[in-house]
Amino acid sequence: MIGLILFGLAVARLTPFVWVWAKKKKIVRVYEEKHRDFEALLCRHNPYFKSLAKAGRERFLRRSLLFMELKKFEYIDLEPDEIMPLLISAAAVQLTFGLENFLLDYFHTIYILKDKYRYGVYNMPFEGHVSEEGIYLSWNHFVREYTDYSDGQNVGLHEMAHALTYVNFTVQNGRDNAFYHHFNDFSLVARPIFERMQTGETNVLDSYAATNYQEFWAVCIETFFERSNSFRRQLPELYFALCSLLNQDPLTPEKILISEPQA
Numbered sequence: 001m002i003g004l005i006l007f008g009l010a011v012a013r014l015t016p017f018v019w020v021w022a023k024k025k026k027i028v029r030v031y032e033e034k035h036r037d038f039e040a041l042l043c044r045h046n047p048y049f050k051s052l053a054k055a056g057r058e059r060f061l062r063r064s065l066l067f068m069e070l071k072k073f074e075y076i077d078l079e080p081d082e083i084m085p086l087l088i089s090a091a092a093v094q095l096t097f098g099l100e101n102f103l104l105d106y107f108h109t110i111y112i113l114k115d116k117y118r119y120g121v122y123n124m125p126f127e128g129h130v131s132e133e134g135i136y137l138s139w140n141h142f143v144r145e146y147t148d149y150s151d152g153q154n155v156g157l158h159e160m161a162h163a164l165t166y167v168n169f170t171v172q173n174g175r176d177n178a179f180y181h182h183f184n185d186f187s188l189v190a191r192p193i194f195e196r197m198q199t200g201e202t203n204v205l206d207s208y209a210a211t212n213y214q215e216f217w218a219v220c221i222e223t224f225f226e227r228s229n230s231f232r233r234q235l236p237e238l239y240f241a242l243c244s245l246l247n248q249d250p251l252t253p254e255k256i257l258i259s260e261p262q263a
């Protein structure tokens, strides 16, 4: 009887590892079969991916496939299409490209809506939000804002930025140790700029950043990727604080600053 219980416990402990192992095996197969198609789609729709060199593209696509495989995508009022989970996963992978843990583990479900939507008691319609139930995105706005990759508006990156701080600080399920420990260093630079924006100072960041510190963080991410040059020129200290925190510089071809040791 005790043997049976111990066997049961061992199976329960091993099941998640077997599950992830099976998923990883599947991804190797999907990568071999589809990487050319997926690369073409990413080149067309994600300028960050397009700017990567060959090795970076491979790392990016493998990470995107794993992210996509481990999440459930729920489609609300629109027909599912393979491009949707691919491009949304790519937004998460772009933000976390220099981090070790990029899976935003807490979030099992990503909800894709056709257009803006009502949420809670708010009067303004939403393009996206993050809550304990999941990550929500308007597909129309996701695509439109990636298409114009120069205005500092990108709902995909914005919501993934919220999701990244959520998994690190709110629920601590999906924490990246380096990100978690360096966030204070980022805030030492960021908080005074945020406080000056709250008193009316303007800069390269959209004025929405002055709403609260969470929105400041998410707007920083949008600007960091979409208007990297202006950001670095106007607010170099903040730009380089973000580079250190995310372990990447979007203005370099390789992006990643310090590579993980090879296993």
Ligand SMILES: [Zn+2]
Residues within 6 Å of the ligand: 158, 162, 214, 215, 218
């Ligand atoms: Zn926000």
